[in-house]
Amino acid sequence: MTLSEKNFTFVMHCGEMGSRWGFNRTIGQMCGLLIITKNPMTANEIADSLSISRGNVSMGIKELQSWQLIKVQHIPGDRKEYYAPAGDIWDMANRVFEERKKREIDPTLSLLRDNLLDEASNEEEIYAQKQMGEIHNLLETVTKWSxxxxxxxxxxxxxxxxxxxxxxxxxxxxxxxxxxx
Amino acid sequence: MTLSEKNFTFVMHCGEMGSRWGFNRTIGQMCGLLIITKNPMTANEIADSLSISRGNVSMGIKELQSWQLIKVQHIPGDRKEYYAPAGDIWDMANRVFEERKKREIDPTLSLLRDNLLDEASNEEEIYAQKQMGEIHNLLETVTKWSxxxxxxxxxxxxxxxxxxxxxxxxxxxxxxxxxxx
DNA sequence: ATTAACTTTCAGTAATTTCAGAAACTAAAT
DNA sequence: ATTTAGTTTCTGAAATTACTGAAAGTTAAT
Known part of the structure; x- marks a missing residue:
């Protein structure tokens, strides 16, 4: 089953955007493909549709699962694993958002917390600590709000x-x- | 002027996070450094503090300016350019947010808009278009809201x-x- | 118009990331 | 216990990205 031109364009676009969204090209493509494809797909179908190696698909699946963006399905009497998006678009966006918060905000928040516990020991550190406090505030607010x-x-x-x-x-x-x- | 250990740790952390925040290691470090340093710095001071080449600093400055995160200052009687953060932490976060929206959302939004103008021509495209419509909605909402x-x-x-x-x-x-x- | 102080650009190199394809692994069916 | 249908892991090659250092460019003072 080969993609229609319009759908192909969309999938390739997802690939280009992939790295901006936090993963890589292939994974972006896989994600886009699964979203616009009505029926769940096997790993081989994914590899064929995108002309990439089977191994690469396997790694991509693992990654997408770690983002909780896809789920596995089985068809009775068929040994293959079928993959489909986990939830609707809104759910997926939420997951991406959460995951990115985890990667982009949480580590900094914890570094800052630690740092702010220590007493600053000179002029230079006092100023730095003030600034770090600002960042800390901001990140806490964003976190709480989200x-x-x-x-x-x-x-x-x-x-x-x-x-x-x-x-x-x-x-x-x-x-x-x-x-x- | 060499960084205190605590400040150094923070700056290096910004480097590690750099790529997650949308730029690269060096630029992350530069940004962190300028934020916690009270006085504006020259390009050479930045290069020395971070042990990176002068050329690299120059490129980093250009990039940070394109994000509108730093500004140039001059000291009377001194030909050097001094760099400082442009605005407070909130301002900077806003700029990063806006810039990322531009890179991560806008291109997709415009692709989807185009796509949705075309009539879908078969079963497969109808489903795909429905999904793209969902994504489009979501992104529009986020954009409007922000x-x-x-x-x-x-x-x-x-x-x-x-x-x-x-x-x-x-x-x-x-x-x-x-x-x- | 030369020099001196500084900045930018860029070609080549280094580091990192992504990927294909082969080998290893797993488990169901015979 | 073998075979077969499937999945995962891993190595090294290819592509991409980041960085250095040298050369070119800019501007202000003399």
Whole structure:
């Protein structure tokens, strides 16, 4: 089964974007391919569709599983493993976001925490520590906020997103109401 | 002027994280270094502090300027260029965020827009197009939302962030109020 | 218009990352 | 216990990316 031209273009685009999204070209392609393909695919089908080696697909699968972006399925009476996206687009985006937070923010947060426990021992370290404190604040805020968003129900989240510029008004509103109490 | 051990550790950490944040090791180090150093630095000071070549620093500066993360300063009677972070930590994070959106989201958004204009011509393309539509929605929402956040005043933003789990309640609240009208 | 102080560019090299294909492994069916 | 259908791991080659150091470029002072 060969890809239609339009679908092929999309898959290749996912490849180009792959490294920007946190993985590599092949893995980007695999991810795009599985998303637009209705039926689950075997590793060999993936390798053929993308003209890459079977070994490479195997490594890619492992990686995509570590991101929790794909799941394995079995068809009764068939020994092959079939792969499909794990969840809908929104779920997948969430996973990517979470995983990237883990890789891009958490390590720094923990370094900064450690550092801020130590007393600075001179002028230069005092300034540095002040700056690190700022970064720490920022990252904590982002982290807290993102976990709050995860906690909202899909409907709430949807309302929030749709709110758009209204968000400013709502904040002010909330402010007025609670100031009274 | 050589870095204290603690500061050195931080700068090296920024290097390790560099590629995850969208640039490379050296540029990560440069960025970290400039952030924790109180006084603006010359290119040579940067090269010495990090033990990298002068040419490399020059390229790094260009890159950091393209991200709008640093600015040049001059000291009267001194021909050297002095570099310092452009803005506070929040500003910088914003710039990184914006720039990454440009690289990681915008190209895909435009590809998807184009694709969705075409009529799908068979079963397979219909499904693919449905999925692409989902991705398109998601990315549009993220884009819109992030530009809304940029539009808020710092105080509003701060309130919003502090709101934390309260956000759910506020949404419901807003809902009730406007349903009456 | 020369020199001196500084910056940028760039060609070649070094380091890293990605990949194919072969070999090793696993487990179901016979 | 062999065969067969399948998956994973690993090595070295290829491609990409990052870096150095030297050469070229710029600008201000003399």
């Amino acid at each position: 976990s709050e968003l995860q906690r909202l129900t899909p409907e709430q989240l949807n309302k929030l997103m749709k709110l758009g510029s209204g968000i400013g008004k709502v904040i002010d509103l909330k402010d007025k109401i609670f100031k009274k109490e | 530009s809304e956040l940029q539009r808020l005043t710092p105080e509003q933003l701060n309130k919003l962030m502090k709101l934390g789990s309260g956000i759910g309640k506020v949404i419901d609240l807003k809902d009730k109020i406007f349903k009456k009208e």
